[in-house]
Structure formats: structure tokens, C-alpha cells
Amino acid sequence: MDPLTNLFANLITTMDILTIGFIGLFFLMLGYKPPWWSKKQILSASSGCQIPGPPSLPILGTRWTFSWIGGYSLNKVHLFYRDMFRKYGPIIKEEALWNIPVISIVGRSDIEKVLKSSGKYPIRPPTEAIAYYRRSRPERYASTGLVNEQGETWAHLRANLTKDITSPHTISTFLPQVDDMSKDLCSLIRHFRRDNDKIPQIELLTRRLGLEAMCTLVLGRRMGFLLPEGETDIARRLRIAVHHHFLSCRDTYYGLPLWKLFHTPSYSHLIESEEGIYNLALELVATADNATKKSIIFDSILNAEIDEREKTAAIVDFIASGIHTLGNTLVFLLSLISKRKDVQEEIANDENSEYVKACIKESFRLLPTANCLARVIEKDLELSGHSLKAGSVVVCQTGLACRDPNNFPNPDEFLPERWIGEEKAKTLANSTFLLLPFGCGKRQCPGRRFIEQSLPVILKELVQNFIISYDKENIDISFEFIMAPMGPVQMAFEDRSY
Numbered sequence: 001m002d003p004l005t006n007l008f009a010n011l012i013t014t015m016d017i018l019t020i021g022f023i024g025l026f027f028l029m030l031g032y033k034p035p036w037w038s039k040k041q042i043l044s045a046s047s048g049c050q051i052p053g054p055p056s057l058p059i060l061g062t063r064w065t066f067s068w069i070g071g072y073s074l075n076k077v078h079l080f081y082r083d084m085f086r087k088y089g090p091i092i093k094e095e096a097l098w099n100i101p102v103i104s105i106v107g108r109s110d111i112e113k114v115l116k117s118s119g120k121y122p123i124r125p126p127t128e129a130i131a132y133y134r135r136s137r138p139e140r141y142a143s144t145g146l147v148n149e150q151g152e153t154w155a156h157l158r159a160n161l162t163k164d165i166t167s168p169h170t171i172s173t174f175l176p177q178v179d180d181m182s183k184d185l186c187s188l189i190r191h192f193r194r195d196n197d198k199i200p201q202i203e204l205l206t207r208r209l210g211l212e213a214m215c216t217l218v219l220g221r222r223m224g225f226l227l228p229e230g231e232t233d234i235a236r237r238l239r240i241a242v243h244h245h246f247l248s249c250r251d252t253y254y255g256l257p258l259w260k261l262f263h264t265p266s267y268s269h270l271i272e273s274e275e276g277i278y279n280l281a282l283e284l285v286a287t288a289d290n291a292t293k294k295s296i297i298f299d300s301i302l303n304a305e306i307d308e309r310e311k312t313a314a315i316v317d318f319i320a321s322g323i324h325t326l327g328n329t330l331v332f333l334l335s336l337i338s339k340r341k342d343v344q345e346e347i348a349n350d351e352n353s354e355y356v357k358a359c360i361k362e363s364f365r366l367l368p369t370a371n372c373l374a375r376v377i378e379k380d381l382e383l384s385g386h387s388l389k390a391g392s393v394v395v396c397q398t399g400l401a402c403r404d405p406n407n408f409p410n411p412d413e414f415l416p417e418r419w420i421g422e423e424k425a426k427t428l429a430n431s432t433f434l435l436l437p438f439g440c441g442k443r444q445c446p447g448r449r450f451i452e453q454s455l456p457v458i459l460k461e462l463v464q465n466f467i468i469s470y471d472k473e474n475i476d477i478s479f480e481f482i483m484a485p486m487g488p489v490q491m492a493f494e495d496r497s498y
């Protein structure tokens with residue numbers, strides 16, 4: 001950010017805080033309470049009131065910690081949680097607007113308790129700004145969508161939309177295309193290599209792979225985005241819109257929630273990117289040919305017994321969900337193996353993919369793309385000696401728990417061996433409910449099977465073609481609602497000779 005923009009951003013943040021403070025005080029003086037401020041909310045707000053955490057302001061809660069006064073920037077939210085647990089212990093309380101408590105936990109048994117306690121319809125707190133926007137566009141959205149819906153509406157969508165995408169048989173039919181995509185990625189790398197075999201921004205290529213993979217999965221055909229000149233204008237704009245979408249989700253979620261009062265810049269960005277993704281994905285769908293019409297996933301969505309608007313939204317959401325998640329995951333994985341030529345040798349010669357899968361697990365443990373799991377608990381729970389009422393929002397900080405030496409010996413080391421043979425049993429005994437890169441239970445990621453099938457194929461192809469190196473000691477990470485590499489990430493891909 002240039003200094004002028006930086007100054008302007010700081011000024012806005014200061015003005016934000018002052019404005020919301022004055023507005024809050026004004027409402028307080030009038031004795032106003034928002035309509036949803038029911039007795040039940042107050043009850044759950046008071047539950048766990050002894051839980052430590054950063055100081056909370058009336059109405060504003062603790063969101064000030066992510067302004068310049070608090071010292072944490074939104075792209076380093078993960079460092080805020082690390083520091084808070086160090087300071088306050090294994091359970092901490094933040095407060096959102098109107099002092100609604102949000103509890104974060106890092107203890108293994110607490111996390112297990114929360115994730116095991118989900119009932120028939122597990123509740124994951126929605127991304128409020130998206131839900132708000134989608135409700136304001138009933139001509140386009142019949143609901144807030146699979147990611148943000150709750151209860152029976154969510155269960156209906158889940159049952160109708162994800163049967164095929166989660167079926168092992170259906171997903172296995174995509175193996176030949178995944179194999180071809182991996183080969184195309186290698187050719188693309190060869191095409192773009194510069195001096196000393198370097199690719200200046202590997203994240204751009206892995207996200208191109210993410211989009212190609214999602215279109216192959218959902219639209220049933222290869223789009224050609226991995227050809228050297230293949231990134232069309234639509235593909236590039238879609239990749240950028242998805243990036244902006246994640247960033248504005250983060251900013252509306254963790255920043256001061258002024259968007260509830262008026263259209264803030266982050267809310268306007270969210271709307272822009274949400275609309276951009278919708279329109280661009282529809283442009284891709286409009287290129288549908290016979291292959292798309294025969295696509296199992298596309299066909300199962302079109303024939304689902306749900307509102308027509310839900311079908312379009314699901315196609316758009318599925319395509320968008322995989323671009324950056326797959327792209328970032330692959331960059332993290334490459335950054336870890338790039339430090340270990342012995343690991344690369346082992347991957348290249350791995351007959352049954354056991355070692356490859358162990359590397360992927362270990363990469364998710366050290367550099368998870370989704371670093372926490374949030375739930376609204378459905379029954380009263382005792383967590384680290386504190387009683388929490390049903391209805392409380394609890395965030396399981398699985399990413400930090402995976403770095404705790406009590407859960408994983410030498411937690412900061414990349415040791416794929418811990419997921420193999422005798423070591424594996426020991427590792428699993430200490431880590432149930434901790435390594436959950438795709439979440440868990442009925443709300444877990446429906447893209448899991450496709451990604452778990454694809455990543456080993458892609459990794460093996462890359463390593464059999466190249467010796468990969470990266471000159472930074474550790475990759476710099478940015479919180480972008482999902483975890484993302486702080487670009488540009490320059491890696492070298494030297495041809496492997498046999």
C-alpha cells in the first residue's frame with residue numbers, strides 16, 4: 001500500500017471507531033436495543049462471562065483489536081489468536097458488535113467436545129454480510145446458499161446438491177482429467193520459466209489450475225486455461241473476483257461492522273465481487289456444450305429438486321470454492337517440500353502414494369488453508385472449566401492446536417513419517433479432531449473427495465518432472481479469510497533427470 005493510501009486507510013479506521021462509538025452511545029442513551037437482542041441472546045452473552053480475553057468496549061466489543069489502536073492487521077488475524085492464547089490460556093473471549101461473545105478454544109479435548117456435540121443440523125455461523133446481501137436479492141437467490149444456510153433449509157440443499165460430488169465412484173471418473181491437468185501444469189511451468197528455472201509467481205499458475213479443475217468438475221469439460229495463452233479474460237477476471245471476495249469477506253467479518261449501518265468500502269467490494277463471480281461463472285456456463293450437458297455433477301444439480309435459483313447459485317458457488325483453496329493449498333505444499341530434496345526423491349519414487357498422502361497431511365497440519373472451524377453449540381458445554389450455554393459461538397482454532405507440542409512432537413517440523421506405519425497410530429491417538437483440513441461431520445467440505453483424489457496426482461506429477469526449490473526459509477502467510485501465501489511466491493523448477 002502506498003503511504004497516501006495507508007494514511008487514508010488509518011484515517012478511515014479512526015473515523016470508523018469514533019463514528020461507531022458516537023452512534024453506539026447515542027443509541028445507548030435512547031435505551032435502544034436491536035430487535036434480535038432477545039432474552040436468549042442476553043443469556044448466551046452472559047454465559048462464559050468469566051472467560052479471559054482482550055478488553056471489551058461497550059457496544060463495539062473487541063473488534064478494536066484489529067484497528068491501528070489494537071496493533072493487529074486483518075491479514076495477520078492468525079497471529080492475534082496465537083498471542084491471545086499465550087496471554088490468556090486455552091480459552092479466550094472476544095466480543096462482536098453489541099458485545100455478542102465469540103469464544104475461541106485451542107485445547108484438544110475442548111475441540112473434540114465441541115465438534116462431537118453437533119446435532120442433526122450443525123450450525124456454522126454464517127458470513128453475515130453475504131447472507132445480508134443475498135437476502136436483498138430475492139430475484140437471484142432463494143436462500144443464502146449451502147455455505148451460509150442453517151437448519152432444514154441447509155439440510156435440503158445439502159441432500160440435493162452434494163450426493164454426486166461426494167460420491168467416491170463419481171469422483172473417481174475424473175481421474176483421467178486430473179492426470180491430464182497435472183501434465184498441462186508441468187508444460188505451463190516449462191513455458192513460463194525464466195532465468196535459473198524460476199517462476200516468479202507460482203500462485204498465479206496454481207490458481208489457474210484451481211479454476212480449470214473446478215470447471216472440469218462442475219461443467220464436465222476441460223476449458224484450456226492451462227494452455228500457455230489459455231487464461232481467457234473471463235478466467236482472469238473470475239480468479240481476481242474470487243480473491244477480492246475472500247478479502248472483503250474477511251474485512252466485513254473481522255473489521256468494524258459499519259456495513260450494517262451504511263455501505264462501507266468493504267461491503268461495496270463484497271457486493272461487487274459477489275456479482276462479478278456470479279456473472280462470470282454464468283458466462284462460463286453459457287459456453288456449455290454437449291460435454292457439459294452430459295456432466296454428472298452439472299446434470300445432478302440441474303435435476304435436483306430445488307428452486308431454480310438455488311441451482312444457479314450452487315454452480316457458481318462450487319466453481320468459486322475451489323480456485324483459491326486448491327491453488328493456495330498447492331503453494332503451501334510445494335513450499336514445504338521445496339526445503340527437502342530427500343522428500344522429493346521419496347515422492348518421485350512412491351509406488352502406492354502412501355508417502356505422497358503423508359506429505360499432504362503434514363502440509364495441512366503445518367500450513368492449513370482453513371485454519372479454524374466455527375460452530376454455534378447446540379447444548380450447554382463445559383470448556384476448560386467454563387460453562388457455556390447452548391447458542392454460544394465457539395471457534396475451534398485447529399491450526400494452532402496442530403502446532404502444540406502436546407499434540408504433535410516437534411510440531412514445527414515437516415515430518416511426513418508421522419503419518420506412516422507405527423508412527424501413524426501414535427500420531428492419530430493424539431490428534432483426533434485436530435487435523436481437519438476439510439472440517440468435520442455433516443457440514444464438512446463437499447469438495448473434500450475431489451481435492452483428496454487430485455492433490456496426490458498433481459504433486460507426484462510435479463515432483464517427477466522437477467526438482468523444486470524456494471529460497472525463503474518460511475513462506476509468509478496472509479489471512480485472507482482462508483490462509484494464503486503472501487505473494488509473489490517465486491519458486492524454481494529444475495528439470496529432473498533420471
Ligand code: HEM
Nearest residue numbers: 147318321322325326329369370438439440443444445447
Ligand atoms: C483444498 C481445498 C479445500 C479446502 C481446504 C476446503 C475447506 C473447507 C472447510 C474447512 C469447510 C468448512 C467445513 C466445516 O464447517 O466442517 C468447507 C466447507 C465447504 N466447502 Fe470446501 N474446501 C476446499 C475445496 C472445496 C471445493 C473444491 C468445493 C466445491 C465443490 C468446496 C465447497 C465447499 C462448500 C459448499 C462448503 C460448505 C458446506 C456446508 O456447509 O454444508 N470446497 N470447505
